[in-house]
């Protein structure tokens with residue numbers, strides 16, 4: 001298991017903890033990610049990481065990356081308590097038939113972690129965003 005996958009597994013194991021039980025901490029997370037502009041840069045770097053990763057970039061062949069960047073930015077903004085409403089498809093619908101496995105999932109999350117590191121997002125805030133992605137795992141992997 002890679003270090004990053006291990007880190008994600010640790011987050012998964014802790015996902016029942018009350019990370020963000022109040023609206024205030026939602027807003028804090030949005031701010032810690034650098035608001036709209038910071039999130040857009042994080043998503044951009046994550047997608048560059050994905051594009052350069054031969055383990056997973058075949059999944060993204062032919063995908064409209066500008067649109068994907070816009071939807072991911074909107075989704076993370078929404079999830080972190082920012083002033084956005086995610087307008088894309090459900091995770092189940094958009095990943096249906098893709099055959100995403102555990103390794104693919106951890107690889108993408110690894111690029112997200114690296115992008116957050118690059119933009120100096122504090123580790124507790126990184127973990128809070130990852131914890132909010134955990135419930136999507138079962139809709140994305142194994143379909």
Ligand code: HEM
Pocket residue numbers: 056059060063064068071072075087088089090094095100104105106108109133136140
């Ligand atoms: C935390 C994990 C993930 C999140 C939050 C996520 C989020 C999203 C979002 C918001 C979209 C846009 C939905 C739409 O088009 O309406 C999307 C599309 C897509 N995702 Fe993911 N995703 C995740 C993991 C993965 C993984 C692991 C892969 C493959 C390695 C993947 C491959 C794709 C592809 C190829 C599309 C474009 C689908 C299309 O345009 O038809 N995703 N994802």
